[in-house]
Amino acid sequence: MRHKPPVDAVICGFGATGVLVAEALTRAGLSIVALERGPMLNTAPDFQPSVMQDELRFQNRHGLMVQPRLSTQTFRHNASETALPIRRVGAWQIGLGVGGSAVHWAGQCFRYSPNEFRLRSQFEHQYGPGIFPQDMTSQDWAVTYDELEPYYDRFEKLLGVSGQAGNIKGRLIEGGNPFEGPRSDEYPNPPLARVKATRMFDKAAREMGLSPYPCPAAQASRPYTNPLGVRMGPCTFCGFCSGYGCGNYSKSSPQTSVLPVVLQRSGLELRTLSVATHILMSGKGKDRRAKGVVYVDAQNEEWVQPAEMVFVCAFTMDNVHLLLVSSAGTAYDPVSGTGQIGRNYAFQIWGYANFLFKERFNPFIGAGALGQIVDNYDCDNFDHAGPLVTGKPFVGGGYVALFQYGTPPIAGSSFGSGETAVWGAELKRKIREEYHHVQQVQSMGANQSYRDVFLDLDPTYKDSFGRPLLRVTYDIKPNDHRMSNFLVDRCVEIGRAMGGTLLDRNSRKGPFDVTVFQTTHNCGGTIQSATPDKGAVNKFGQMWEVPNIFVYGASQFPQNAGRNPTDTVGATTLFGLDEVTRRYLPSPAPLVDA
Amino acid sequence: MAPTSHSSPPKIEELEPRWRLTRRTILRGLAFVVAAVGLPRFGSAIARAIAPPTLQPIGPLEFFTDAEYAFVAAASARFVPANDTGPGALEADAPRYIDRKLAAPGGGAAAWYMDGPFEPGMPTQGWQVDLTPAALYRRTIPQMNNAAKNLYGADFKDLSAANQDALLTAMQKKELDADSIHASLFFATLLNDTIEGLMSDPLYGGNKDFIGWKMIGFPGVRYNWLPWLDHEGEPIDLPIVGMYGTAESYGARMRKGTGP
Known part of the structure; x- marks a missing residue:
């Protein structure tokens, strides 16, 4: 293995969080290498409409995603089963290349409710500890909404989010979300325009006494220049949005918010087609440290990149995988409940109801965050022991919404699967008669964490670098x-x-x-915690066990909330980075005393 | 008339996923995941599986034998039939789309994880069969023709529409599954591929003359719908366009080959 010249920091994964790390550390004058396993991607030429508007290639064949042949996981429902490899892209879609999953995301950019960050204490306080099943390991976050608020604000301005504030410094604003935590400022752009279906949802919800508001959208509603000087153009609702890169500079991604600036900075070297295979570790106990990262480049050459700090910024699954194969931190053991890497894995409980209408909708028009929402049923915004809740109460909630994403024709022609798949004259009738008249009302439900739902290394299956695949043990529990x-x-x-x-x-x-x-809202596995016995990282993303490794992304979430994760991914990363530059860089040490 | 096929199609063994990946092929493949990016000196199976084909005339069959094509054509005509509402999947050339898909490197599985061991698993664990889609087609079509002969006395393509539907239903409901017969998996694959062939951009060989997009009422890929945003969902009177333009431009470029 050959060695590259040492640098101050190496970043593994150059997506949503990696570019924020690069921006903060180059601003602080550090020398950085960023490793990205996929190719360079940019608005021009990669996301042009004549390239992107190809449903087959980007939805059915997952043209922007990590392919299982490169990297995948094994899956089982519980520890009594044998996990088998996920051989084709399925329940989640992990982005490949510069920008990562923040290229193909829908752009739904929600803050979490303040109570989401104190979920366990809030529900215990409200309903008694008995509402938590014994095996549920959901817990309070280490960070609070008030601590994150300035960073939510900063992230939303970087991304040029279009939305309607519902609560500015405690003052409620009509048309916004009344359950929103207090904001320090308006959204940087006004909400997106509406279409017939979102107007119908808004009217019906309002008449039911609910409080609908427009989805905070990372699609620009007007020309916008962000605080870094990067410019966006207004969305044209082409409908090729979620699952695609935006050729119109309208959907926020690292390419339209941070990259044009950070790639000009002298401290950064970006190496694409370079797979970080493991972190080089040294020392034991309190002296455990990362020394750098081993990676393989496109010429199949293996390199050591020595560094003073390692930033783990890949997708949730890959953050956990990289730490486990590197023995950085102690692997979680679901039997004893000890160890932190891999615990509290959670997904998103997405549900829906499809309706046929007399009205016609032109459903190919749309944007990934073109929708109306109600938060009346999220978190503890409603009485979990009240008359609406029949049977046993439960922890959690979620938004209920109508989105017009832009339904392309293959998706619009597929009904049911397996033994219930529709075909024949009935399929043709549905294609002809339903496409323009169907809308979906959906719920983005929270997902609690459980002692026996976790990530570890598979004993049988290996990736092309000889590393064990990550094993996902997951099922949907009664709560x-x-x-x-x-x-x-x-x-x-x-x-x-x-x-x-x-x-x-x-x-x-x-x-x-x-x-x-x-959804691609996988979370947990390297969760943040107030004390080292409850998670892998402190609230600044610094590993409790290895203080020169920082882990960013939804892998920090102790359980999943009833909404999309990206705004909180951005806010927690910016919050951590401020502390890293303020306190860690002058004097490298644990930022929170264990 | 069935198109002319290869004289000697590859055997099943050649289509099964025995290839072992090297890091080199993987990393070279990465460069091609988005076709506009990367190092043009290397080819790769993953890349070719994902990148769009170049626009080329429909010519001789690239994967299917005549007998296989006849089966797939007959099934596609039952999945989305031609009737008094207009043409169906066969008229849209969905089977020719499938032919091209299966002819690609890796038989449609170039981007999949196909290392063993293979275990039966549960349906909720996904595809766990040691066969690429191409091998699944090659193996299962003769098995289904045998079932058709045993049950109804003729090859699938020669059965009445009612008997074809009965056989397809038996496949879907797992009634024909056995140790080495993956009839329900084949059914799901064939139905999915037929819909892809009916509704994907004509660039890929199906959706001839935008038959699929006319059926569903999709006006094609356009970059700016702002003028129609507040349009109350009224039909939009514009010519259908794909990535290469109107039906005429595809017709001129793709249909002057030697195809059916």
Whole structure:
């Protein structure tokens, strides 16, 4: 193995969080190498409409995603099963290349409710500790909403989010989300325009006494220049949005917010097509440190990149995988409940109800965050022991919403799967008669964490670098099924109030199906915690066990909230980086005393 | 008339995933995941599986034998039939799309993880069969023709529409599954591929004359829908366009080959 010249910091993964690390550290004058396993991607020429508007290539064949042949996980529902490799892209889609999953995301850019950060204490306080099943390991975050607020604000301004504030410094604003935590400022851009379906949702929800508001959208509603001087153009609702890169400089991504500036800075060297295979470790106990990263480049050459600090900035699964194969931190053991790397893995409980309407919608028009939302059923915004909740109460909640993402024709022609797949004259009838008249009311449900839901290394299957694949042990538990049922009942109420005829509904229950795409909102595995016995990193993203490794991304989340993760991924990263530059760089040491 | 096929198609063994990946092929492949990016001196299976084909005329069959094509054509005509509402998947050339898909390196599985060991697993664990889609087609079509002969006395393509539907239903409902017969997996694969062939950009060999997009009412890929945002969902009266333009431009470039 040959050695590269040492640098101050090496970043593994150049997506949503990696570019923020590069921006902060180059501003501080450090020398940095960023390793990205995929290719360089840029708005021109890679995301042009004549390239991107190809549903087959980018949805069905996952043209912007990590392919299983490069990297995948094994999956089982519980420890009594044999995990088998996920051989085709399925339930989640991890982005490949510069920008990562923040290239193909939908752009739904929500803050979490303040109570989300104190989930356990809030629900215990409200309903008694008995509401938590014994095996549920959901816990309070180490960081609070108030601490994060300035960083939410900064991230939303970097991304040029279009939205309607509901609460500025405690003053409620009509048309915004009344359950929102206090904001220090407006959104940088006004909300996106509406279409017929989102207007119908808004009207029906309002008449039901709910509080609909426009989805905070990382699609620019007008020309915008962000605080770094990077410019965006207004969205044209082409409909090729979630799952695609934006050729119009309208959907926020690292390419339209940070990269044009950071790539000019002298301290950064970006190496694409370079796979970080493991972190070089040294020392034991309190002296455990990272010395650098081993990576393989496109010429199949293996290199050591020595560095004073290592930033782990890949996707959730890959953050956990890199730490486990490097023996950086102690692997979680679900039997004893000890060890931190791999614990509290969670996904997203996404449910929906489909409705047929007399109205016609032109559903190919859309944007990934073109939607109306109600937060009335999120977190503890409603009474979990009250009359709406039938049967046993549950922890968690989620938003209920209608989005017009832009439905392309292959997706619009597929109904059911396996033994229930529709075909024949009935399929043709549905294609001809339903595409323009169907809308979906959906719920983005929280997902709690459990002692026996976790990530570890697979004993059998290996990747092309000879490393064990990451093993996912996951299923949907009764608490989360009850929550999903509750939320989908609400979807049905609103859809009916809109005048729709219910076609089908799906509230999630086990066994979890890894073949059906749901979301890419995987989280946990290197969770943040107030004390080292409860998680892998402190609230600044610094590993408790290895103080010169910092881990950013949704792998920090102790459980998943009832909404999309990206705004909180950005805010937690910026929050951590401020402390790193303020306190760690002058004097490298643990930022929180253990 | 069925198009002319290769004289000697590859055997199943050649289509099964025995290849072992090297780091080199993987990393070279990465450079091609987005076709506009990368190092043009290397080819790769992953890249070719994902990158769009160059626009080329429909010519002789690239993967199917005549007998295989006849089966797939007959099935596609049942999946999305031609009837009094207009043409169906066969008329849109969905089977020719599938032919091209399976002819690609890796038989449609170039980007998949296909290392062993292979275990049966559960349906919720996804594809766990030691076969690429190409091998699945090659193996299962004769098995289904045998089932058709045993049950109804003729090859699938020669059955009445009602008997074809009955056989397809038996496949879908797992009634024909056995140790070495993956009938329900084949059914799901064939249905999925047929819909892809009906509704994908004509660049890929199906959706001839935008038959699929006319069926569903999709006006094609356009970059700016702002003028129609507040349009109350009224039909949009514009010619259909794909990535290469109107039906005429695809017709001139793709259909003057030697195809059916």
